[in-house]
Amino acid sequence: MTVVTKAEAVEAKSSAVLHRDLKHDPFRVVSSSGFYLQFDDGRKILDATGGAAVSCIGHGDQRVVEAISAQAKTLDYCHTMFYSCPSAEDLCQKLIESTNGRMAKAFIVCSGSEAMDAAMKLCRQHFMELPVPEPSRTHFIARRESYHGTTLGALSVGCHVGRRAMFEPVLMQNISHVSPCNAYRNKMSSESTEEYVSRLARELDDEFQLAGPQKVCAFIAETVVGAALGCVPAVEGYFKAMKAVCDKYGALLVFDEVMCGMGRTGTMHAWEQEGVIPDIQTIGKGLGGGYAPIAGLLVGHRVISTLENGTGRFSHGHTYQAHPISCAAAAEVQRIIQKERLVANAFRMGKYLESLLKQKLGHHNNVGDIRGRGLFWGIEFVKDKATKAPFDRELDVGMRVHQKGLSLNANHGILLYPGSGSVDGKLGDHILIAPAYNVTMSHIDEIVDLTVQAVEAAFEEL
Numbered sequence: 001m002t003v004v005t006k007a008e009a010v011e012a013k014s015s016a017v018l019h020r021d022l023k024h025d026p027f028r029v030v031s032s033s034g035f036y037l038q039f040d041d042g043r044k045i046l047d048a049t050g051g052a053a054v055s056c057i058g059h060g061d062q063r064v065v066e067a068i069s070a071q072a073k074t075l076d077y078c079h080t081m082f083y084s085c086p087s088a089e090d091l092c093q094k095l096i097e098s099t100n101g102r103m104a105k106a107f108i109v110c111s112g113s114e115a116m117d118a119a120m121k122l123c124r125q126h127f128m129e130l131p132v133p134e135p136s137r138t139h140f141i142a143r144r145e146s147y148h149g150t151t152l153g154a155l156s157v158g159c160h161v162g163r164r165a166m167f168e169p170v171l172m173q174n175i176s177h178v179s180p181c182n183a184y185r186n187k188m189s190s191e192s193t194e195e196y197v198s199r200l201a202r203e204l205d206d207e208f209q210l211a212g213p214q215k216v217c218a219f220i221a222e223t224v225v226g227a228a229l230g231c232v233p234a235v236e237g238y239f240k241a242m243k244a245v246c247d248k249y250g251a252l253l254v255f256d257e258v259m260c261g262m263g264r265t266g267t268m269h270a271w272e273q274e275g276v277i278p279d280i281q282t283i284g285k286g287l288g289g290g291y292a293p294i295a296g297l298l299v300g301h302r303v304i305s306t307l308e309n310g311t312g313r314f315s316h317g318h319t320y321q322a323h324p325i326s327c328a329a330a331a332e333v334q335r336i337i338q339k340e341r342l343v344a345n346a347f348r349m350g351k352y353l354e355s356l357l358k359q360k361l362g363h364h365n366n367v368g369d370i371r372g373r374g375l376f377w378g379i380e381f382v383k384d385k386a387t388k389a390p391f392d393r394e395l396d397v398g399m400r401v402h403q404k405g406l407s408l409n410a411n412h413g414i415l416l417y418p419g420s421g422s423v424d425g426k427l428g429d430h431i432l433i434a435p436a437y438n439v440t441m442s443h444i445d446e447i448v449d450l451t452v453q454a455v456e457a458a459f460e461e462l
Contacts, residue, residue: 113149
């Protein structure tokens with residue numbers, strides 16, 4: 001008689017999980033440690049992206065596990081309508097200190113999408129609580145080929161064509177979009193960097209005029225564009241020019257650093273490399289490093305001053321806002337990053353990653369652009385290097401490279417993050433590489449070698 005274990009019985013049934021794709025079961029990760037994931041089929045995968053640029057100190061750090069356990073034993077939950085707790089106070093203090101006091105308050109939620117919705121509401125409330133309220137401020141300007149989250153508000157302000165398409169009829173109509181700052185795709189060969197920046201500034205100014213200068217709440221942008229474009233940083237002077245347009249019309253400036261912030265690009269906040277301080281900043285993935293669901297806002301003095309001189313309240317909140325365990329986990333992650341000087345390591349190792357990627361893939365006939373900052377790098381693939389022509393969408397090149405990476409050999413592979421739409425929201429393929437901040441040169445050697453193998457395997461098939 002054959003005895004079937006409980007685990008085998010569960011495995012035999014169809015999954016009860018509403019996976020992202022109901023027609024294909026995802027691989028199952030059974031454990032993780034350091035830079036590696038263990039699949040249930042025995043494969044060991046090098047996690048070169050930390051999921052979606054999340055795992056910033058690697059997997060399974062016992063210091064964070066112990067901080068979570070200690071917090072759970074002390075205080076598991078409290079409702080922020082009535083109380084605060086030490087772990088939330090500790091984390092928010094660390095976050096404000098990380099800006100050298102240039103931001104005033106932190107607001108903690110569970111996801112980047114929630115953070116963007118909160119930012120939009122805070123922009124609106126700011127104008128409603130001015131000494132002379134401006135109720136006409138209802139419009140937001142963002143950029144094409146951007147991604148700000150998946151709730152209806154965040155999806156509305158973003159412009160990820162594929163993720164928006166089905167929901168267009170129910171998205172907010174008080175939002176318009178201007179061109180991204182993507183020099184590889186959009187800067188003309190005859191233009192200097194200064195001329196390119198001036199052209200984008202005029203476009204934003206024109207959009208203010210079209211929407212109605214006194215109707216715009218804020219301009220919203222990813223400081224370094226993540227999944228939608230594939231790690232595209234702005235050219236020098238771009239964000240100073242955008243801020244000047246916002247200041248001209250009295251609008252707020254919101255930076256989305258959910259993916260590119262909290263040390264990912266080689267400074268704690270990506271805006272530090274731009275010489276521009278936002279009015280509101282969203283943060284997320286690198287905040288808690290994947291150990292707990294957490295994201296948030298950093299709010300500037302201008303907006304906080306308005307609230308303090310008005311109602312004294314932010315008219316917004318969530319049940320799990322500033323959850324004690326999530327805050328304890330994130331505070332420990334931030335302590336480790338600071339103690340081990342991991343942001344500086346991200347900067348140094350990022351330079352090495354850049355040089356190695358360009359050395360080993362820059363000559364490839366189908367690699368159009370290699371761009372990024374710190375430990376946040378994108379590789380864009382093209383059909384023709386000279387014309388920059390993209391591949392047909394049906395070929396799904398980024399996904400092919402990702403899949404080849406997972407199956408390089410029977411026992412070992414690499415996780416790369418695929419993306420599409422880097423040309424116009426539909427066409428264009430890329431992958432992201434975003435390893436943990438404590439990565440070493442030997443790790444980067446392995447990441448680049450396996451990435452090259454995955455790229456070559458994918459194009460051999462094509």
